[in-house]
Amino acid sequence: MPLLEEMPPSVDATLREERNGSGDTPLEVAVKADIGTDGNLGERWVVVDRDRVRVLTPNGVSAHVDLAVPLEDIQSARTENLVGGGALLVGKGTDIVELVRFTGPLAGRMSGVARTIEALAKSEEPPPLEIEENDRNCRTCGRRLPDGxxxxxxxxxxxxxxxxxxxxxxxxxxxxxxxxxxxxxxxxxxxxxxxxxxxxxxxxxxxxxxxxxxxxxxxxxxxxxxxxxxxxxxxxxxxxxxxxxxxxxxxxxxxxxxxxxxxxxxxxxxxxxxxxxxxxxxxxxxxxxxxxxxxxxxxxxxxxxxxxxxxxxxxxxxxxARLTLLVLLPVPLVIFITRRVWRFLRRRMHRMWHLRSALAAGLSSALNGVRVVKAFAQEDREIDRFNRRATDLYKVGLSVEQWWATLFPVLNFLMTAGSFIVWYVGGRQVVSGIxxxxxxxxxxxxxxxxxxxxxxxxxxxxxxxxxxxxxxxxxxxxxxxxxVKDADESVAMPHINGEIKFENVSFGYDKSRRILENLDLHIQPGEMIGLVGHSGAGKTTIINLISRFYDPVEGAILVDGVDMRKIKVNDLRRQMGVVLQEPFLFPGTIAQNIAYAKPEAAPEEIMRAAKAANAHDFIMRFPDGYDTEVGERGVRLSGGERQRLSIARAILHDPRILILDEATASVDTETEKAIQEAIGRLIAGRTTFAIAHRLSTLRNADRLLVIEKGKLAELGTHDELMANPQGVFRRLVEMQTEINKMRVY
Amino acid sequence: MQNNFQTNGAGSSRVTETTPEKAVETSTATESAASDARFDLILLDPAHVRLFRTGGSALRLTLSDPQIGSERSYLRVAVARAFPLSNPNQYIGLRDGADKDIGMLVTLDGLEPETRALIDDALHRRYFLPRVTRVRNVREEFGSSTWEVDTDKGPFTFVVRNLRDSVQELTPTRILITDVDGSRFDIPDIRKLEDKSYAILQRVL
Missing domain, CATH: 1.20.1560.10 (ABC transporter type 1, transmembrane domain)
Known part of the structure; x- marks a missing residue:
């Protein structure tokens, strides 16, 4: 039970007294918040049982009960993000009551508390919480661990x-x-x-x-x-x-x-x-x-x-032995001083490096933004700014060099200190014949x-x-x-039909927050499904699950009736294709990029795919044709061109299951038409999932899946959904029509 | 939260069904009174602003408008500073329940005392930025540093990684330190710290 922290005796004692009536039901939450009622740092405790939510402030031997809200009065609970911290709020009737405030690091934990309170208030079982905080501090010494x-x-x-x-x-x-x-x-x-x-x-x-x-x-x-x-x-x-x-x-x-x-x-x-x-x-x-x-x-x-x-x-x-010990006498001192000198110099050198990189950064942004500088006639100011930085650098650089020039001879002198002892003591021993x-x-x-x-x-x-x-x-x-790895008994599926079934699937990227909840779906082979919903509703998550980038936390996804987790990952991915909003092109030629998933493809195949993707024409216009280099050093392609290359890539890949993630979001209307045609040819006969904000893009979809807050809100054909005047989809479409009207003017 | 589809706030009692084109027309036609919060900066007259605390922790705002002679009311109002670092006491924005702009107060002077107190309170609540009053110790090891400081909000111990990138120089004498959790600590004037703190800062910065 991660939300039960050990309470100080004062809180514990007062709580026992308070809860006297409510029997021995176990506590659900006991979490320390760190901002007091006065807004300064201060310990406060949020304690929740199946009866009420209490907030206590330790006060010597007992604790003060700041708040006690019966669960039945609570409709909702959430955290509010504030600057440098947050607040835990509960909705009580039409009103809001703030329970506690806390500093930033507790935010994740408190959102767990909020969800638990809300679930308890609705008489549901509190959601399972596995807040991963093990990787913040070292378990042995308590030091803060480096990230990741x-x-x-x-x-x-x-x-x-x-x-x-x-x-x-x-x-x-x-x-x-x-x-x-x-x-x-x-x-x-x-x-x-x-x-x-x-x-x-x-x-x-x-x-x-x-x-x-x-x-x-x-x-x-x-x-x-x-x-x-x-x-x-x-x-x-x-x-x-x-x-x-x-x-x-x-x-x-x-x-x-x-x-x-x-x-x-x-x-x-x-x-x-x-x-x-x-x-x-x-x-x-x-x-x-x-x-x-x-x-x-x-x-x-x-x-x-x-x-x-x-x-x-x-x-x-x-x-x-005697002489040796004398000679080694200054050694600890020399080591000590050397270390100090190094630290001293290193600090100054760090400062110099920092200034140098600030200078470089300033230089690069000013030169990159030279059009803006000139357009607003700010040359003088940029010169001033650069001069200021250069002056700082020159001063620090000078000081470093001078310290360096001073300290090194001193260090060298120290190094030779032992030799003076040898000359003197050893010299005496030579003279006296020892x-x-x-x-x-x-x-x-x-x-x-x-x-x-x-x-x-x-x-x-x-x-x-x-x-x-x-x-x-x-x-x-x-x-x-x-x-995500192959299970021991994973089965080979060299040919997938494309039937997909979600059985009570729940998922969250971190275990404390569910993105999808209890999703049930049945998709026929070859069907095109349009995914509709607000950003953050869970569309991309569904696609991530279908691609098996992640496994569901609960429930299962079946492909042709087989649990996805039991299908060989390679078989699955080989029959799956994606076209993303911002297609990624690797450095290499256009032909290599189209053939990324099928390097052995024949030139005819590559060109056929490009043709089907409406890409052949623009490729042929390049002087180097299919040999044109793209990526970092290569030709700059427009968004629409990149998009069509990535469609060609998917066509050549010939997947059974196809995913279009905002494939036409970043292109103009005319290009969209070219891409739409290409997509139309691409999806034929494949199970397709398409996400699009521009709902017109989903015209071809067999069914539309409307998701709201991780749950299935509506599912049906375009016409069915439009027929419902109160429907989420219909309202979205109406809103977009408004906006499109505006664009025309 | 079905209202999310509309661009205007829940919480506000204003009519929100106007199409964008119409909104533009009205705002150009009748300047101040009917100007639309979506397009114009609205500066509120402190005399017309009144805040009330609901039974719980929420704030309710009443804006009286002498030109129309009516009042508008907003529930669950929040406040936010436009320049929290450089000018915290001026330009305070009032936000409605959907976190949309209601209008700005250029200054808090001229507010009714109760309203003023509620706004001060809400600002105090929203901004938790400990101001360092004393640097007790900074221990550096393995490329990160552990700071022990006293602040106006109480004593803190925090870890800063990559000090250079975590210290923001707002002015030559004012710095803002961000720790590994993203919590920030303000040192409004490093010269005003007592000698030992200043010496420690000099050593590490």
Whole structure:
């Protein structure tokens, strides 16, 4: 029972007292509203049982009963949208009574309360409510989740995600092992010169005991050769490592990306309803890129830097623990300051990027709207506006650059702070003979190598968490099961007759709001049904259900007597065609677009379809004929032309069930005639559903289905419906006739 | 709600059966008195506007019209500001039960005290825009920020994602912040906040 929240003791106690007479009937609703009677934030409770609706305000140990309205006095209940919030209202006789007010986030919940109250007032069972609020806050830590995902960056099981990410490398495990070995070898190769420097100093340049020049020189040659050797080795290893890691990560991201796209293609439309296309595109492009970057660079840097730091620290500790600890003393400070500096700079840079994009946006709108600017002679104002933005950008940009120029030398100085300690403390130790000069040189050498990796590691936490979240977001999609999918016992139906039956169908996109209620319909094969009703009445929803973009919440839709859910989705869709109000053309040629659902179609077939769609003539007028490119970069087609292409597409597809969704809404009367003719040829012998606001379009329909608020209002032929003077359809037609008369003048 | 098919409001007692052509004629013929709310901006004289509360929460409006010498009555009247952000105290629209325009009040001065109180009350009810009086803390992590603020409506904690796009600069000193739920928070003058709040804003904005 989602509408029963835990009440505070004060409300509970008062309520018990209040309800004393009405026995122990269970509560139907107990929901907290958050705006008080004074219009400020404040807790109030709406409590509903089978007897009355009460509003209580907690007041210390008890609660104040602000309102108590018997259910029998209530005719209706609804929420009213206000600015920044809403109000819960009940209709009482001819009057309206406001129960409570609430802030925006509670709106969905309160509309559930309203529907429950209304149902109870009408002595109906309250509608089932499954308000989905699980995906707003993280269940573990309560943090707000990013939109369209359940992944909380704070509570992510990092190890599991890592394991899964690396499992993609399993097919290439020998290469992965080789990569790890190369990383170790690479680290060793970078560290080796330190040791050589030591030897060079102690045994060749400044040996403690003077020795013959000859062996020293040959040793010098040997050591320099070793130096060159390790450096060459290092180069070789770096190349091999880079290439191998690029290969591996490219393979892995390729697999993830294709898997992701495949899954997205198969997911049902309801998945897309809840998410923005942009956010999904981000997953396929950016999130996968993020993973790729992490696998190519991030992981290498992480491992190599880590190994280098550990390696250097170990070698130094082995040589001289005291000096090492002294050298490492400033490290935490350096890390801390580096982080602060980065944050400081990043903020300013964000501001700069923001201003830069504002400048670009302003520029693009002013240039795109240049006709308007000139028509209203506003050039000066646009120049002023641009100058203002440019000035802001210049100021912020200057400040960023100057901070950058100031802070980096300071950071570099800090980095070298350790070397001062080495020079001083190490120098003293050399003088007093505790360490050799070579060891001092080695310390200095390693110190120079230490700070780069350390600096890199300061940002690794952020990097890691970004990569992991991206990975998790991608995996979330991969783990989503399509909600419209073939049942196990689904039957093949290679040839559908087109008989469609709605049996008590109810549906809503989100479970708290029904769009269609208890719809019963029987449509004969080959019949054309016109769907009529106000926007929002449920016409498009019926079509979405027939296309099986969604499954009904209750009831069933039968095609040729078989429950749609048991028919193979592919068989069904293959025999179904749509012509939409704004036909979508893919980038490609006209011929490819017509043949979208039947790529193997012969040229004759394509042209025959175009001819039947009244499209052949205008296509032939293009210099490139059927090879004309359309879509983003191609020829701009008019609305009517696009429409006819999409009709041709449907004709070629040869569906048994045809859906026309406002197919002629966006074209002029003359074009409409051409399209009407084309549609007339298209619908012959097919079960057709047509939505149209322009009712004249539905003249050919065998029967008209008038829907009001998700319910079947009228069903019959044009003449039958017109014969009813009180009918909804007749009134709609009369209204449109009025408007058309007006258009003539 | 069968009346939805008509373009004019339920709730209003005016005759709505005129065809559009006729409506245009009359409005050009007799200027102010019979001007049609569908085409002309109607500025109401505060002296002619009277509001009453029904038994419940609804408002009833009576417009007296001295030229005709009659009164018109509207049920379930709502009020709305034309410039809620830039000029909240002027240009108040009165709307009928079907949320169609009845007319505009340029100013609330000159209304009867009871009517004035009801309008103020209704405006207060319609606009819930907390005004930030103090910024206690802003915690940033993972690209979103959690704000703890005090407002004239009480203390709020809200989450803002993508701060740049969620902060609207109405004037150089006035900002409007939209949180992830779409709730908005007004900071009428950032310079008038006390120092700590101002410092926090400077840091995050």
């Amino acid at each position: 995902t359940q992944v909380c960056r704070a509570c992510l099981d990092k190890r599991a995600v890592f394991t899964r990410l690396f499992s993609y490398a399993a097919p290439y495990k020998w290469r992965a092992v080789l990569l790890v070995l190369l990383m170790f070898a690479g680290t060793a190769a970078t560290l080796a010169p330190g040791k050589i420097v030591q030897q060079l100093t102690d045994r060749v340049l400044a040996p403690e005991t003077a020795s013959a020049v000859g062996p020293r020189l040959s040793l010098l040659g040997l050591l320099v050769a070793a130096f060159i050797g390790t450096q060459l080795l290092n180069v070789g290893i770096t190349i091999a490592r880079g290439r191998l890691s690029a290969w591996l990560s490219a393979k892995i991201t390729y697999r993830i990306r294709t898997q992701l796209y495949e899954r997205l293609q198969w997911l049902g439309l309801s998945y897309y309803d809840k998410r923005q296309t942009g956010a999904l595109m981000t997953r396929v492009t950016q999130d996968v890129n993020e993973l790729n970057n992490f696998l190519v660079d991030g992981l290498q840097i992480l491992v190599v830097n880590g190994l280098t730091i550990i390696g250097i620290a170990t070698i130094l500790m082995l040589h001289n 360490i050799t000069l070579g060891t001092l040189q080695m310390f200095l050498f390693f110190l120079g190598q230490l700070y780069g990796p350390l600096q890199g590691m300061t940002r690794i936490a952020d990097w890691l968490s970004r990569a992991l979240t991206s990975a998790e977001r991608v995996f979330e999609v991969l783990d989503t099961e399509p909600d």
